[in-house]
Amino acid sequence: MALDVTSLLASSQQSPPLEQLLAAYRTQLSRPLDTLKQRQQQLQEQQKLLASLRTTLEALFFSAQSLTLPGAEGNFVTRKTQSSAPDTITATAQKDAVLGSSFVHVDRLARxxxxxxxxxxxxxxxxxxxxxxxxxxxxxxxxxxxxxxxxxxxxxxxxxxxxxxxxxxxxxxxxxxxxxxxxxxxxxxxxxxxxxxxxxxxxxxxxxxxxxxxxxxxxxxxxxxxxxxxxxxxxxxxxxxxxLNAQLRINGISLIRESNTITDALPGMTLTLLRAQQPTDPDVTLTTTVDVDTAASFLQTILDRYNSALKELNSATKGALKSYPAVRQLLRELRTLVSQQLGTGPLQVLRDIGITIEQDGTLKLSDRSRLERELIAGSERVAALFTSPGGFGERVAALLQDVIGSSGTLRTQWQLVSQRIQNLTGRIRQLESRIEQQVEQYRKEYLKLQQLYSMATAQMGILSNFALLPPGMFNG
Incomplete structure (x- = not known):
């Protein structure tokens, strides 16, 4: 019986190309590799979140730490002065400026x-x-x-x-x-x-x-x-x-100064003389009040950094860092801290100056009028909530120091994750190399079998041709 070489060749041509076979083989071998890469991706996400969280907490830490430095209360003890004739004289006030009004008449400008x-x-x-x-x-x-x-x-x-x-x-x-x-x-x-x-x-x-x-x-x-x-x-x-000297009267008292910028006439105030007045012109009224806007703006910066840290911590505990107990603990401690007593004077908790704790734990200056009343009543009392020993600044800084320091929790966790990523990267490279070696071996074996198959096909073709010759063709 003759061999159907044509059918064999057709069957061979209908088989998947070599590269498809190798791709399927590589996919089968890569299942453990995919698992390692997935774990690597998870760790990289954790590493990224740890770095981002540390940056956010550092911003809060430095804000809190600045509240413990000498002179920090000046950010709350703010003053501003309004002139009734700003084209004649302007004034800026520092924290030691006296609240109230002064009356100034500019007789002559310095020249x-x-x-x-x-x-x-x-x-x-x-x-x-x-x-x-x-x-x-x-x-x-x-x-x-x-x-x-x-x-x-x-x-x-x-x-x-x-x-x-x-x-x-x-x-x-x-x-x-x-x-x-x-x-x-x-x-x-x-x-x-x-x-x-x-x-x-x-x-x-x-x-x-x-x-x-x-x-x-x-x-x-x-x-x-x-x-x-x-x-x-x-x-x-x-x-x-x-x-050549400036001449002016403050509350009826005559002053002579060599400059139109005067810093030593009224406590905590800098006067800038702009225009000389006529003798019959009315005095300029300088009214010094608490600068609520500046104090509130500074306070809002602190609240914003606290809220950013809290939101990122909350998100981390529900995401890639949910398995980190230190992150959950820090979140709990921060939320607890702001609800506790922070002062020993008339103002003891944040709500005493109009700051409320929202449902998500963030802080909000919800009663600005109350803050204004307390600043007017005594800016130093408001400052004490944040700058005094045991206040917001000292307690938040102390809490975060153990977390973001060079040997802190976040730094340690980041280093551990980095080491795991490095180890996984090495394992992935080794496995990838081994897979490629196996695929290459498979390629060589396939090509060798294909060569043997081609030789066998050629021999079968010759035999088939002999089978088709007439009987007795080679008889003497």
Whole structure:
């Protein structure tokens, strides 16, 4: 009986390709590998959540810790001052500012001293050459200025060289400016960088250069009778140096200051004078009150960080970290802490300042008016809930220290998870390598069998051809 080689070949061609067979074989071998990878993914998710949780808890920890530092109560003891004429005077208040009103009248603003040269014709030859020195004293400093002239300069060019030399001298207390006051004339002005009599401008004309500008020592010999400039002649803008100082009255008391920014007149307040008033103008009322907005904003920042930590802890205990007892314990302790007594004075619990605990455990400033009343009654009492020993800051910081520290619970757990991931990664790589070796061995065996099959098929074809020959074809 002849072999049906055609049927055999057809059957072979209908079999799955080699790569499909290898893929199926690899899938069968990879079932343990899939289990390891799934566990690796779970651990990576835990690692990610532990890192995120630690970051969130660190933000709360540092906020709580800052409440234990010296001066932390200042974040609650806040003041603000409102001016009835903010175009005339403004004021800022620190925590030690006295609550209430003060009445201010600005008689004169502090001014920068100004010295002006003669009016000189721009194109006239200046007529001096050589190296010139002079000293300028202003704003508490004396500086030596050097100017070189070559004798070819016109007046405007010479003045600009002098101005440049002054302005480029280190520690100089004035600013020099060349002003073209008419189309044909110029003047040099010196303006003190600071206000007040101590910044008044004086000079020493060592080589006679300043005399060419109309300046002489006699101009300021009497500080209260200085030479005053005119439209053409040199002099000071103000004849009396004392008029460089600010003058004001606070609650009827006269004050003189060298600056328009005054920090030592009213306790805890900085006054900024902007405009002088007429004698008949009404006094400006400065009213200092508790700055509820600033205190509430600071308090809300603390609540937000607490709430973020609580929400993330709550989510973690229901998700990838549900098997971590330390996380559940921290959640319970935080929720318990904020419901307990935090102070020993008139204010003892958070609800005393209008903070309530919501159903999910988060904190909410639900009664702002109560917070405002307590801040007005005594900001220090509100601060004590958070900044005093045994208060919110100290207790939260102590609770979190053991959790987020370098040897804390979260750090330890993160390291353990990282080690497990590393171990699993090694096992996965080994198993993947072993699977690929087995698949490659299967490939080689298959190809070898396929080669033998091809050889057998060829031999069967030859035999089939012999079977089809006529009988006796090879007889003698």
């Amino acid at each position: 920068n001293d100004t010295l002006v040269s003669h009016r000189l014709t721009r194109t006239d030859p200046f007529g001096l050459s050589g190296l010139y020195h002079f000293e300028l004293t202003a704003a508490g400093t004396t500086a030596l200025v050097a100017v070189t002239l070559d004798g070819t300069e016109d007046t405007e060019t010479a003045l600009r060289k002098i101005a440049t030399a002054i302005n480029t001298t280190p520690t100089i207390g004035v600013v020099a400016t060349v002003i073209t006051d008419t189309p044909t004339t110029v003047r040099l002005t010196l303006t003190a960088k600071q206000t007040g009599t101590s910044a008044a401008i004086r000079f020493t004309d060592t080589d006679g250069l300043l005399a060419a500008l109309g300046w002489s020592a006699g101009m300021f010999a009497d500080p209260e009778n200085r030479t005053v400039m005119t439209e053409t002649s040199a002099g000071y803008q103000l004849g009396r140096a004392s008029e």
